Amino acid sequence: MSTASSCSPSVPDSPLRILVVTTRWDLVGGSERYAGAVVRGLCDRGFLVRVLTGGGHQESSAEVLISAELAAPGLNREGAGALRETVRAAAPDVIYLLSRVSADHLRILLGIAPLVRFVQDHTLFCPGLNKLHEDASACSSPLGQVCLERYFSTGCSGFKPEGSPSLRWPLKTLAANLRELELSGQAKLILVASDYMRRELLRAGLSPARLRVLPYFTNSIAMPAHDSPTLAALPAETAEFLAADDAPLLLTPARLTLPDKGLDYLLTALGQLERRAKLVIAGDGPARDHLQNKARAEGLSSRVHFSGWLAPAELESLLCAASLVLFPSIWNEPFGLVGLEAMAHAKPVVAFDVGGVREWLIPGETGLLCPARDAAAFSRAMAKLLDDPHQAQTMGARGQAHLKANFSRERHLALLGEWLSG
Structure with a gap:
């Protein structure tokens, strides 16, 4: 575990302690850029923010905790204990989860503090990860038996037989999605960036009472018109x-x-x-x-x-x-x-x-x-x-x-x- 300097709250009265959890802490895509921007924004508003991540680096005034266990696809007993100890040591009042994690990881987080989850992609409710059929057309089916039927017929973009078809891998993959989806229903709130994603999660079976739409923002600042790029x-x-x-x-x-x-x-x-x-x-x-x-x-x-x-x-x-x-x-x-x-x-x-x-x-x-x-x-x-x-x-x-x-x-x-x- 390694740390960086922590952000200083601008309000004196016991600021809310937020643990932001993201599997990657770098700048390789929109989700990662959002993570950095929202951490800076929460610090600016006076919250005491720590980041728990599986790896990567971007500049931040928040304390950054590196956990190899968070980057693992699953947890054994030793890994679960190490992750639980790291999260408890951060003493969060609330956890803000920005990435997909396994059911093992999610169970630990839910057991330590109230959890708000921002679902930024389809991986929670799509074993193929991107809701695309094999011919690249969009999939409109909810998570469930239809995924297995398609796996053994036309296949999906990211969910199809490789080599000899077997039931073991698709059943294991689908079961992991279903377990994680069920556990996500225990979160305090589920946030999404669009009404489109809200509809997808409703079709996946999550309660409308827990869903909130929170559109993204950007820290991108336009250059004055009279300037030119260098x-x-x-x-x-x-x-x-x-x-x-x-x-x-x-x-x-x-x-x-x-x-x-x-x-x-x-x-x-x-x-x-x-x-x-x-x-x-x-x-x-x-x-x-x-x-x-x-x-x-x-x-x-x-x-x-x-x-x-x-x-x-x-x-x-x-x-x-x-x-x-x-x-x-x-x-x-x-x-x-x-x-x-x-x-x-x-x-x-x-x-x-x-x-x-x-x-x-x-x-x-x-x-x-x-x-x-x-x-x-x-x-x-x-x-x-x-x-x-x-x-x-x-x-x-x-x-x-x-x-x-x-x-x-x-x-x-x-x-x-x-x-x-x-």
Whole structure:
């Protein structure tokens, strides 16, 4: 176990002690960026915050406790004892759980302090993890027997036979989901970022009395219009790609996974785009080689740059430089934090119409929505905004106003503080 300095509460009267639990404490995706932002926000509001994590690092004024047991897929008796001791030593008044953990982990947390859980993805109620069928179409079935039936017929994107079909693994996986879902029903509250996710958890059997919708916020701050991004602050290869010509920049921040993030559809759409434009895909993941090979095969190498994961300040620079932000996810996105980051910089967004995206993107007002998996429609939407910079700027300005009115940091933290304290 290792620690960092703890945040200093701004109120003197016995501040609420909050233990934020997240399996990863780094900046590799939207969920992780939210974890860092919400910890800073809770500290700023005077709560005494500690973070319990399985690993990773990001700058924080909160005390960070590293627990190898939290990163384990399950717990033996020794591991359970070590985790229980670590959590008890933190003496939390309430636990704020941000990641999926096993039923063993969850049982320990529930036994020590009231627990508020923020469900940020589908892993709690989908053994395939992303609610996608094998053909990448969206799944609308609730967790249960239908999952086994599909496993042994068409399969799902992340839940299908590997090698010799056997009942043992799918039954074990489904049982783990059901146990964790049942235990989650004992939480003080279950938070989700969108009405879409609330509906999914209701269909999974959770009580409506325990569910609350808490939309994300972003700490992303737009650069003044008279400023320009500093290319020198970016990695050398990325800066060189941007400086090579003055073609409009398209930006997609994403974890490089398939099929959920839809990046293969994005490359197809770019290949159909008969406009001067270049694309930066900011992120990394197991599909990177496949996507780079696809870009080369389709003659897009000079128009596409894979930057890898970027530091927050580097991503801010790209958001400032971009003409459009693209959000090509084809799975039912629980929310889509990238959309808020784009709106903070007054950038219009082109996205597929999936999951909770409509809850922040107003079609025709703050961006354009396309039918899921329709690369041709996505290409036409990009062309429409590139051909009309005034419309793109107007949409970006409306998006920024929409963000300030409906997704403020202050509202999020006020509601969260109330629910954690109540």
